[in-house]
Amino acid sequence: MHVMKLPSQSPIGIDLGEHSIKAAQLTRRGGRWLLAAAASFPRKAPGAQLDADEITRLLGVLHRTGFHGSSAVIAAPRADLMSGMLELPPRAPGLPIDQIARMEFSRVHKCEPAAFQLSYWDLPEPARASKATHVMAIGYRHAAADKLLDTVEAAGLDVSAIDSASSAITRACAPLTIDGTTAILDLGYGEASLALSQHGTLTYERRMSEAGTRRLTESLKKQLELTDEEVNYIVWEGGFGEPGDRRGAEVFSDARRFIGAHFAPLIHELKLTFAYTEHQYPKAPVKLLLIVGGGAKIPGMAAHLQAALGIDARAANPADVIPCSTDLLDRASLTLMSAIGLAQFVEG
Numbered sequence: 001m002h003v004m005k006l007p008s009q010s011p012i013g014i015d016l017g018e019h020s021i022k023a024a025q026l027t028r029r030g031g032r033w034l035l036a037a038a039a040s041f042p043r044k045a046p047g048a049q050l051d052a053d054e055i056t057r058l059l060g061v062l063h064r065t066g067f068h069g070s071s072a073v074i075a076a077p078r079a080d081l082m083s084g085m086l087e088l089p090p091r092a093p094g095l096p097i098d099q100i101a102r103m104e105f106s107r108v109h110k111c112e113p114a115a116f117q118l119s120y121w122d123l124p125e126p127a128r129a130s131k132a133t134h135v136m137a138i139g140y141r142h143a144a145a146d147k148l149l150d151t152v153e154a155a156g157l158d159v160s161a162i163d164s165a166s167s168a169i170t171r172a173c174a175p176l177t178i179d180g181t182t183a184i185l186d187l188g189y190g191e192a193s194l195a196l197s198q199h200g201t202l203t204y205e206r207r208m209s210e211a212g213t214r215r216l217t218e219s220l221k222k223q224l225e226l227t228d229e230e231v232n233y234i235v236w237e238g239g240f241g242e243p244g245d246r247r248g249a250e251v252f253s254d255a256r257r258f259i260g261a262h263f264a265p266l267i268h269e270l271k272l273t274f275a276y277t278e279h280q281y282p283k284a285p286v287k288l289l290l291i292v293g294g295g296a297k298i299p300g301m302a303a304h305l306q307a308a309l310g311i312d313a314r315a316a317n318p319a320d321v322i323p324c325s326t327d328l329l330d331r332a333s334l335t336l337m338s339a340i341g342l343a344q345f346v347e348g
Contacts, residue, residue: 008027008028009025009026009027009028009036009068009069010025010026010027010033010343010344011025011069011071011072011073011160011161011342011343011345012024012025012037012062012067012069012070012071012072012073012157012343013025013072013073013074013168013338013339013340013341013342013343013344013345014058014072014073014074014075014157014339014342015074015075015165015168015335015336015338015339015342016050016074016075016077017043017188017189017335018043018046018047018188018189018190018214019042019043019046019047019188019189019190019214019294020040020041020042020043020189020294020335021039021040021041021043021054021058021061022039022040022335022336022338022339023037023038023039023040023058023061023062023067023339024037024038024039024318024336024339024340024342024343025037025038025067025068025343026322026340026343026344032323033322033344034322034323034324034325035318035322035323035324035325035328035340036066036325037062037065037066037067037068037328038065038318038324038328038336038339039061039062039065039067040333040335040336041061044057046189046214047189047190047214050148050151050152051151052151052154052155055151055152055154055155055156055157056155056156058155059155059156059157070156070157070158071158071160072152072157072158072159072160073159073160073161073162073163073342073343073345074148074152074157074159074161074162074163074342075162075163075164075165075168075338075342076140076144076145076148076162076163076164076165077144077148078164078165078166078191078193078207080140080141080144080148081138081139081140081164082105082109082111082116082138082139082140082141083136083137083138083139083164083166083205084105084108084109084136084137085123085134085135085136085137085204086101086104086105086108086120086134086135086136086137087132087133087134088100088101088104088132088133088134088135089132089133090131090132090133091133097133101118101120101135101137102118105118105120105137105139109139111141115141115142115143116139116140116141116142117139117140117142117145118137118138118139119137119138119139120135120136120137120138121135121136121201121202122134122135123135123136123201123203124198124201124203124281124284126280126281127279127280127281127282127283136202136203136204138164138167140162140164145162148162149162161345163341163342163345164205165186165193165338166186166193166195166202166205167202167341168337168338168339168340168341168342168344168345169184169186169195169292169337169338169341170184170195170197170200170201170202170341171200171341171344171345172316172318172321172322172337172338172340172341172344173197173290173292173316173321173337173341174197174200174321175320175321176288176290176316176320176321177197177199177200177288177290178287178288179284179287180198180283180284180285180286180287180288181196181197181198181203181277181281181284181285181286181287182196182197182198182286182287182288182289182290183195183196183197183270183273183274183286183288183289183290184196184197184289184290184291184292184316185270185289185290185291185292185293185305186292186293186337186338187211187212187213187291187292187293187294187295187296187298187301188212188213188293188294188295189212189213189214189294190209190212190214191207191208191209191210191211191212192207192208192211192212192266192293192295193205193206193207193208194206194207194208194269194270194273196273196277196286198281198284204273204277206269206273208265208266208269210265210266211262211263211265211266212295213235213294213295213298215262216235216259216262216263217231217232217235219258219262220234220235220255220258220259223258224254224255224258234252234255235255235259235298236297236298236299237299238252238255238256238299239256239259239298239299239300239301240256240259240260240298240299240300240301240303240304241299241300259298260304263304263305267305267308267309270289270305270309271309274286274309274311286311287311287312288311288312288313288314289305289306289309289311289312289313289314290313290314290315290316291305291313291314291315291316291334292315292316292334292335292337292338293334293335293337294334294335296315296316296334297315297333297334301315302314302315315334316334316337317334318333318334318336318337318340321337321340322340
């Protein structure tokens with residue numbers, strides 16, 4: 001009898017974020033995956049275009065922090081991705097559903113059918129069921145993919161797959177999802193991104209460019225006439241918490257209201273999305289909000305969103321979804337969930 005040998009280590013999952021680069025690698029022990037290596041470091045120029053020097057710097061970090069091999073799964077920049085829900089004809093023998101999906105996606109996004117890589121999967125049947133096939137689709141233009149691969153592979157990484165960050169985060173957070181619909185909010189530097197998951201399957205995604213932490217810190221600095229150090233202290237040490245006896249406590253109350261105002265439009269958009277989801281899937285309303293990304297580290301953020309939305313909200317930590325050795329706990333921050341999901345990628 002032939003027994004297939006399972007790989008002992010995963011590829012390196014790499015999230016090339018606007019503000020920082022995150023990486024994770026898993027190893028198999030006793031039939032389960034463990035977090036074997038993790039790294040996160042800031043970009044030299046946040047928001048700048050990725051170049052070969054930065055990838056070379058990444059390779060140095062990987063070498064120093066216990067990563068093995070050069071095989072990697074990377075996340076495509078969200079700005080370069082196209083996504084949406086499609087309504088296709090019912091599946092039938094001989095029906096070229098792949099070709100139909102590509103043509104419909106091309107029509108919606110106004111691009112040539114051969115100009116992008118397409119991935120799609122079936123969605124749960126909505127309340128108002130029809131004979132149509134409802135799918136979630138994500139496309140990535142070949143020109144953008146080739147440019148990214150040229151930059152990354154020229155520095156020595158062997159890219160085995162490119163995935164979407166939303167798919168990766170949904171995969172990583174799957175052990176935390178519950179019955180119904182779980183919302184996953186990635187509060188990043190340049191923007192916020194929302195993913196909805198049913199039974200571990202990505203069913204919806206949306207980007208909200210105004211809700212990133214960069215706009216928050218820039219606005220605080222300008223409106224309250226603060227230094228970078230003061231802004232960072234107020235946001236990352238104070239946040240939505242009580243001022244107490246913290247240094248500079250007199251400005252915390254004003255800053256807390258300012259932070260609340262920054263996230264108010266995001267909360268409004270979340271409420272609209274959750275209401276739409278309940279209309280489409282009345283038996284699977286949103287019951288849980290998981291928060292990842294740098295913004296998840298703002299003190300009191302989960303409690304603030306929970307109070308505003310009326311559902312359970314909590315930060316999703318890597319230690320909640322995969323065993324981590326003690327020496328990696330500090331590095332297994334809330335920003336690593338995408339990298340972990342990329343490391344879990346299985347091509348199929």
